[in-house]
Amino acid sequence: MPCSPPPAAACAPSTALISPMANPASPIPASSPAASIERVLSNVILATSPSEGTVRHSTMDPGLRRGDNLSRRAFEVIDGRTGGMVTRLLPEDPAGIAAAAETLRAGGVIVMPTDTLYGIGADATNEAAVARVFEVKGRGDDKPLLVLAPDLATVEREVMLSSSARTLADRFWPGPLTLIASRRPDASLARGLNPAGTSIGLRVPDRPATLALLRAFGRPITAPSANRTGDAPARSAPEALRALGTLVDLVLDGGASKESRPSTIIDCTGARPRLVREGALARASIQSTIRELD
Known part of the structure; x- marks a missing residue:
């Protein structure tokens, strides 16, 4: 869920994962190499802990490869603590x-x-x-x-x-x-x-x-x-x-x-x-x- 007021203490950046805009029915297990965003993407957006979430396939992009660039593509930011979608990254x-x-x-x-x-x-x-x-x-x-x-x-x-x-x-x-x-x-x-x-x-x-x-x-x-x-x-x-x-x-x-x-x-x-x-x-x-x- 998006962070909302109050309390202010809750409003701090959470550990998160990046996934392509998703088909939630097709999760990639966290143990998959694709779940390690830091290894898959050359321009990693957030420091992540791959064991805390999953990366999902996209109907737009079949999958992620090492060195893929996030720019101008549609992604979801996944809260690593809950696995819930909280932010969209759109071109x-x-x-x-x-x-x-x-x-x-x-x-x-x-x-x-x-x-x-x-x-x-x-x-x-x-x-x-x-x-x-x-x-x-x-x-x-x-x-x-x-x-x-x-x-x-x-x-x-x-x-x-x-x-x-x-x-x-x-x-x-x-x-x-x-x-x-x-x-x-x-x-x-x-x-x-x-x-x-x-x-x-x-x-x-x-x-x-x-x-x-x-x-x-x-x-x-x-x-x-x-x-x-x-x-x-x-x-x-x-x-x-x-x-x-x-x-x-x-x-x-x-x-x-x-x-x-x-x-x-x-x-x-x-x-x-x-x-x-x-x-x-x-x-x-x-x-x-x-x-x-x-």
């Missing part, structure tokens, strides 16, 4: 995007590629789903979650953009720039995104598949980096699974991220824009634009 194709949108509609938590790093996605309007993202991250509620939206119009329905913020959005969206703005009184976004305040950080990503997911889902999606707090952010689906294990319900594999930095963050709630975090956008470009706004 970022139309079927995978549709499955991810359905998981989000059900209140689930996913990992998805963005135009920067891999992120932890949940329905940004669902308080319970947002709370679960904090637990998956192992993050205190003093650090708000950032949100992705499909377009500027969606952002403006949720927050109040100043003229400076609008200029920045027009110049850098879609792209790796997060703008912090004050939420509208009638915003649909969960208040749990920022329990200590009324501002929200949003951006429109510059990645067609991520935008396709946002449009298929129809609501903003959370997007903090896919890692436990204090750890390095994931730049691929295998790294995300290694970091988060079975804490999430579904992982979309869009290949390795080309960007190694998170989004740049600018706070637009004050009299003038303020650079909060340097990131994927060139510092000189941001500073030049901010100077133009003075």
